[in-house]
Amino acid sequence: MFAYIIRRVLQMIPTIFGVMLLLFILFNWVGGDPSYILAGKSMNATTLANIRAQLGLDKSQFAQFLIFVKQVATLNFGISWSNQQPVSSILAARVGPSVTLTGFIMLVSTVLSISMASLVAYVRGSLTDRMVTLICTTAMSVSALVYIIAGQFWLAHKLGWFPVLGWGDSFAKNLVTYLPLPVLLGVIVSLAPDLRFYRSCFVEEMNHDYVRTARAKGLSEPKIMLKHVMRNALIPVVTSIMMSLPYLLVGALLLETFFAIPGMGREVIMAVDKSDFPVIKAITIYIAILTMIFNLLADIVYKLIDPRVQLK
Amino acid sequence: MANEKGSRSLWALGWKRLRKDHIGFVSLWMVAAFVLLALAGALGLVASGWRNEVAKPYAPPTLLKSLGPKHVQLTAENIDAANKASEQANGQPSTGTSLTADEDPLAGDLAEASKNEGQYQEAATQKAETLPMGADLRGRDVLQKVLKGTSTSMLVGLMGSLAAIVLGTIMGGFGGYFGQKIDDLLMWFYSVFTSVPDMLLLLAFSAVLRRGISTVILVMALTSWTGTFRLMRAEFLKHKSREYVKAADAIGASHLRRMFVHILPNVSYLLLVQFSILTVALIKYEVILSFLGFGVSVTQISWGSMLAEAPAELIQGYWWQMACVTLFMSILVTAFSMLTDSLRDALDPKVK
Secondary structure (H helix, E strand, O other): OHHHHHHHHHHHHHHHHHHHHHHHHHHHHHOOOOHHHHHOOOOOHHHHHHHHHHHOOOOOHHHHHHHHHHHHHHOOOOEOOOOOOEHHHHHHHHHHHHHHHHHHHHHHHHHHHHHHHHHHHHOOOOHHHHHHHHHHHHHHHOOHHHHHHHHHHHHHHHOOOOOOOOOOOOHHHHHHHHOHHHHHHHHHHHHHHHHHHHHHHHHHHHOOHHHHHHHHOOOOHHHHHHHHHHHHHHHHHHHHHHHHHHHHHHHOHHHHHHOOOOOHHHHHHHHHHOOOHHHHHHHHHHHHHHHHHHHHHHHHHHHHHOOOOOOO | OOOOOOOOOHHHHHHHHHHHOHHHHHHHHHHHHHHHHHHHHHOOOOOOOOOOEOEOOOOOEOOOHHHOOOOOOOOHHHHHHHHHHHHHHHOOOOOOOOOOOOOOOOHHHHHHHHHHHHHOOOOOOOOEOOEOOOEOOOOEEHHHHHHHHHHHHHHHHHHHHHHHHHHHHHHHHHHHHHOHHHHHHHHHHHHHHHOOOHHHHHHHHHHHOOOOHHHHHHHHHHHOOHHHHHHHHHHHHHHOOOHHHHHHHHOOOOHHHHHHHHHHHHHHHHHHHHHHHHHHHHHHHHHHHHHHOOOOOOOOOOHHHHHHOHHHHHHHOOOHHHHHHHHHHHHHHHHHHHHHHHHHHHHOOOOO
8 A cells, every 4th residue: 555655656746747847838938928928018128138037038948947847846936927926825825715615515515416316316217316317417508607697696686695795804704604605506506417427326336236135135225225335336426526626626716706705716817817827837736736646545545445446 | 331231330220229219319400400500600601790789789689578677778868858857856956967168178079079970971770679689788689699609619619629539539549559658658648637627727728828719729629638538548458459450450451550440430439429528518618718708809709708798787687698698508508418328328339
């Protein structure tokens, strides 16, 4: 196990190098010369030369890449181009709201979708099952944007049940006042695809022979479902949840934009809008590292909940 | 793929099964209609006049006029009439908008402008009071806009996923077939691109490229080839040691011929399913990208850029543009998803 983890961690190095190379090509070659953006109105030859010297753009491409490698190795991405604050302090301030928002969406949506999926799978083939599948398919056909626009308009603006947007300083206030509507909309958007996927996991397990054996030896239905089927069906479910965790950090970018929640996703959009390359690069690197770590964790959890799995 | 008696090709069998599947067959025709609409829109045959301001701003849908706000367009007369009414009601003169010539700094210019007004004759066009699906802020026909937007979104989805499939198949084919160093290199590419979430990668690409339909297609192809790559790599790996490929080797077929003439047709049914899954995903991505302003440019129209106008319209009570886009999009996405499910069932070689 230990040797496996070491090997996987070592395998991450070429991948992160590749991500760095990709970002470097994108932002240093394709992106053009950023000194024109930075100079803004005070554009003249000396300002441009100064900015280039500060960013190291007057050095060779290789030396510039080394600067970037050093930034990644020390996790110090310099200062933001749009507001002159250190990138690390901006990101540190953005993690909290993002994790709060996506954490609650994840929690509520997982509990709801797993319990509903197991119930629907239990009555598979019935009218209820077909209705739920039909509703899920229809619900998935509407863009997430429409749910958010309509939800914000009717629930917050028209009915006044929630504040239209905003975010506070205290966790308790956010939890009670600002969080419910974004979480509700996030759950509505993610419930249908999750429910469909989890239902198929459950249905597949319920067709196995061991379920019939368990019934034949006289186990009660709840016991079969919870002890035998659930344990097996949860294997792909847990894996998919683990893999989606890092995605969630930027996945809520629409919700964060609509509800003015100062999180990672909104930061990405603002950075792209303002051509704030250091922030985009830093977020991409962090997310890539997180994705790889969570992939590894997913494999380890996979092994823990399913002893049959051999880690290679 | 000889269509001999007794042994029919996978495609012929798949077609036969798809025709028996009513839901799948209906979905196929609906998707085909949307594809035709996309092509017609791209060639300028349909909705080429979506930019024309044919109606009054926010003209309501003809049949559902009563559901919208009462006023359509406020004119100076409306305001004056309202002022007069309030004057009479209150019994005192309102502050009003009227200024004496001394107080108004623009009075001189306005007098001259109204004197010269006759010289600049504008072709007076009759602006419609209502339209089948209503009008937007500038009086453009929402139906025309949504048809053109459908065309743009479909085109981005179809072209993007076609490019991604071609890229993924070629890379997956080489990786799976040749293995060793080439495979290591391609797997490295794969791990790099999958370690960054799609949305973030799309945004990073669109941060440095200029806006427009072709950019969106390029960005989508560059970010979404990974699924096809993994699938095709596994298939080519499996097929390369099969007997028919060895036989092709024995009669002197080159590597490329074995890959793309012998193996590819045997795995192509997977590509069709992959293509339809990817198209739906890319259409959804395009909507979000254009909504955020990183997709199509401002001179073009797509579902995303139409939805971007929706929040401001909803506040004022003009719901029809959002309803129209949502309707078109959900019909297409539902039909496409059902078609994907039916295709998967129809083309699965294990089902006979």
